Amino acid sequence: MKVGIAGSGLIVDTLFDFIGNLKQIEIVAIVATSRSIDKLNKLSKEHDIKYVYTDYRLFLENKEFDTVYLDVPNHLHYLMAK
Numbered sequence: 001m002k003v004g005i006a007g008s009g010l011i012v013d014t015l016f017d018f019i020g021n022l023k024q025i026e027i028v029a030i031v032a033t034s035r036s037i038d039k040l041n042k043l044s045k046e047h048d049i050k051y052v053y054t055d056y057r058l059f060l061e062n063k064e065f066d067t068v069y070l071d072v073p074n075h076l077h078y079l080m081a082k
């Protein structure tokens with residue numbers, strides 16, 4: 001499964017505690033806002049994530065992942081999933 005992650009907050013840190021052990025999952029891309037660019041670049045380097053975005057619409061244009069893991073505030077879940 002190729003995954004794109006939306007969000008780089010607290011729960012993403014927890015996700016990275018174990019996801020590297022799941023060999024069938026590859027994290028291809030990550031997105032948050034420009035406020036988090038330093039954190040995004042750090043996660044990208046540490047976990048070998050190919051693409052970093054600060055715009056969710058641009059992130060969705062990437063065809064290299066088939067699944068999105070939403071780690072954003074609850075009020076964005078429906079809009080982003082839709």
Ligand SMILES: NC(=O)c1ccc[n+]([C@@H]2O[C@H](COP(=O)([O-])OP(=O)(O)OC[C@H]3O[C@@H](n4cnc5c(N)ncnc54)[C@H](OP(=O)(O)O)[C@@H]3O)[C@@H](O)[C@H]2O)c1
Pocket residue numbers: 006007008009010011012031032033034035036037056070071072073074076
């Ligand atoms: N924390 C927990 O213990 C916990 C446990 C279970 C479930 N959850 C769930 O996990 C989800 C995320 O929680 P969290 O604690 O990780 O929240 P958080 O630390 O506040 O992180 C939220 C992330 O969403 C990003 N974000 C906000 N608006 C965005 C947008 N328009 N486009 C792209 N990214 C955007 C934020 O980026 P910026 O910083 O750049 O705004 C940030 O990286 C929530 O649904 C929460 O209920 C959390």
